[in-house]
Amino acid sequence: MAVSRLITEVITKLKQGRMVVLYDGDEREGEADLVFHASFATPENIRRLRKDAGGLICLSLDSGFAKRLELPFYADILAQSKYSVKKMECKKAAYGDKPAFAIPVNHKKVYTGITDIDRSLTIKKMAELAQMKADGEGEAKSVHNKFVKDFYSPGHVFLLIGRGIENRHGHTELTLELARLAGMSGMMVLCEMLGEGNALSKEDARGYAKKNGFAFIEGKELF
Amino acid sequence: MAVSRLITEVITKLKQGRMVVLYDGDEREGEADLVFHASFATPENIRRLRKDAGGLICLSLDSGFAKRLELPFYADILAQSKYSVKKMECKKAAYGDKPAFAIPVNHKKVYTGITDIDRSLTIKKMAELAQMKADGEGEAKSVHNKFVKDFYSPGHVFLLIGRGIENRHGHTELTLELARLAGMSGMMVLCEMLGEGNALSKEDARGYAKKNGFAFIEGKELF
Numbered sequence: 001m002a003v004s005r006l007i008t009e010v011i012t013k014l015k016q017g018r019m020v021v022l023y024d025g026d027e028r029e030g031e032a033d034l035v036f037h038a039s040f041a042t043p044e045n046i047r048r049l050r051k052d053a054g055g056l057i058c059l060s061l062d063s064g065f066a067k068r069l070e071l072p073f074y075a076d077i078l079a080q081s082k083y084s085v086k087k088m089e090c091k092k093a094a095y096g097d098k099p100a101f102a103i104p105v106n107h108k109k110v111y112t113g114i115t116d117i118d119r120s121l122t123i124k125k126m127a128e129l130a131q132m133k134a135d136g137e138g139e140a141k142s143v144h145n146k147f148v149k150d151f152y153s154p155g156h157v158f159l160l161i162g163r164g165i166e167n168r169h170g171h172t173e174l175t176l177e178l179a180r181l182a183g184m185s186g187m188m189v190l191c192e193m194l195g196e197g198n199a200l201s202k203e204d205a206r207g208y209a210k211k212n213g214f215a216f217i218e219g220k221e222l223f
Numbered sequence: 224m225a226v227s228r229l230i231t232e233v234i235t236k237l238k239q240g241r242m243v244v245l246y247d248g249d250e251r252e253g254e255a256d257l258v259f260h261a262s263f264a265t266p267e268n269i270r271r272l273r274k275d276a277g278g279l280i281c282l283s284l285d286s287g288f289a290k291r292l293e294l295p296f297y298a299d300i301l302a303q304s305k306y307s308v309k310k311m312e313c314k315k316a317a318y319g320d321k322p323a324f325a326i327p328v329n330h331k332k333v334y335t336g337i338t339d340i341d342r343s344l345t346i347k348k349m350a351e352l353a354q355m356k357a358d359g360e361g362e363a364k365s366v367h368n369k370f371v372k373d374f375y376s377p378g379h380v381f382l383l384i385g386r387g388i389e390n391r392h393g394h395t396e397l398t399l400e401l402a403r404l405a406g407m408s409g410m411m412v413l414c415e416m417l418g419e420g421n422a423l424s425k426e427d428a429r430g431y432a433k434k435n436g437f438a439f440i441e442g443k444e445l446f
Contacts, residue, residue, distance in 0.1 A: 029335050031335060043419075043420045047417075047419065047420070050273070050277045051274075051277070054273045054274070055337045056279075056379065069308075070307045070308060071308060072306045072308065074376075074377050075376075075377065077300060077301060077304045077306060078300060078326065078376060078377075080304065080305065081300045081303065081304065082303065083293065083295045083300060084293045084367070084371065085292075085293060085294060085295065085326060085370075085371060085376065087371045088326070088328070088370075088371050088375050088376045089375070090329075090375040090376060090377060093335070093336070094333065094334045094335070095334065095335065099377050101377040103301065103308060103311070105311070106313075110317065111252075111317045111318065112252050112254060112316070112317070112415070112422065113316070114278045114279060114417070115417055115420065115421050115422055116419070116420045116421075117420045117421060147308075147311075148307065148308060148310045151311060152311050152312070152313040153297075153298075153301060153308065153311045153312065153313060154298065154301075154313060154322050154324040155313070156279065192335070192337050194270075194273065194337070194338055194339065196266075196270065196339070197266045197270070197338065197339045197340045198338050198340060199335065199337075199338055
């Protein structure tokens with residue numbers, strides 16, 4: 001795929017630590033997420049997500065990194081449990097896909113885990129983990145060990161696992177495709193943009209992006 | 224415990240469907256939550272929680288109702304799983320308690336699950352479930368059956384299970400104690416109030432309550 005001018009703009013902004021408004025598609029959730037690369041997490045931009053977007057603050061991880069962490073999908077943990085609520089496992093949401101949720105985590109240095117400072121810390125520490133070398137088997141194991149030693153669950157940052165843009169066109173995969181195109185590690189922060197009652201409309205999301213100098217991109221540009 | 228004038232005011236407001244600002248205590252999380260009874264959930268007050276409070280929108284359930292639902296704690300599901308991340312189970316958060324999280328759910332009639340309309344629907348349907356009679360064993364079973372049939376997980380409303388005010392003084396137990404004193408079903412909506420970077424201070428939470436005509440109460444009034 002030739003990289004369009006729009007994608008070049010998005011990549012440039014992501015590398016500068018700027019936010020991007022990412023709309024999945026009219027035929028899917030019909031939802032815009034406010035997204036940025038995990039390495040740029042600060043209390044200020046976490047605050048902006050909760051103030052301006054309003055959804056859940058999540059962290060998408062590419063499947064390679066999730067594998068190094070030995071991170072399963074939440075739905076699998078639930079479905080394989082001994083509890084009768086395992087029957088509640090979501091196999092397919094109303095918009096047509098399996099959910100991307102893994103487990104929610106906090107870094108052990110947080111206090112409650114929910115404040116801007118705490119969520120930002122958890123995300124920054126996850127981004128640092130992604131920077132650890134994993135050339136050999138021993139190093140992959142040490143990334144896993146650091147993950148289970150330094151973080152706990154349940155926490156307040158919702159980890160998502162990408163299934164690859166060729167398999168699923170959710171915000172999880174779209175954000176990771178942006179990271180890949182930008183040559184950055186596969187870990188992005190995302191939060192659903194909500195309007196009054198419903199998801200923020202595509203036009204309002206575009207208007208928000210324009211007003212704030214953020215790039216606006218639709219999923220279809222990426223697959 | 225004699226019911227104070229403050230508690231009488233709080234009970235009256237909760238019965239009217241009003242919100243209450245509930246501060247746990249300086250020695251615990253040092254955090255105020257914006258709370259109301261689940262039966263009064265609307266898209267408008269869910270919107271207020273995300274705009275004015277900013278934390279996770281959760282639903283506390285008393286242990287009796289959780290038992291009828293056969294609802295386990297998330298930490299137990301994780302700890303008993305076959306995955307290596309089970310070592311991440313949070314046994315005690317920095318503020319001293321085990322977490323109250325059960326599983327996150329959506330009602331099956333939602334679309335994405337995260338919008339004000341969707342979260343309000345999920346909560347209203349949970350509140351209806353709590354109204355179902357459960358005098359006999361068969362009826363308790365039918366509440367469970369309706370729960371696993373009509374809701375799925377992972378979703379966007381975070382269920383919490385109370386351990387009883389005599390055992391734990393978290394927002395979960397404090398909200399449920401308020402519901403009990405008000406003679407209402409044991410199911411309350413709660414969301415952490417966040418300030419810039421940190422939790423909203425006690426004084427700012429009190430100011431917010433005053434400005435909006437909400438009652439303000441501290442945990443120590445309840446145990």
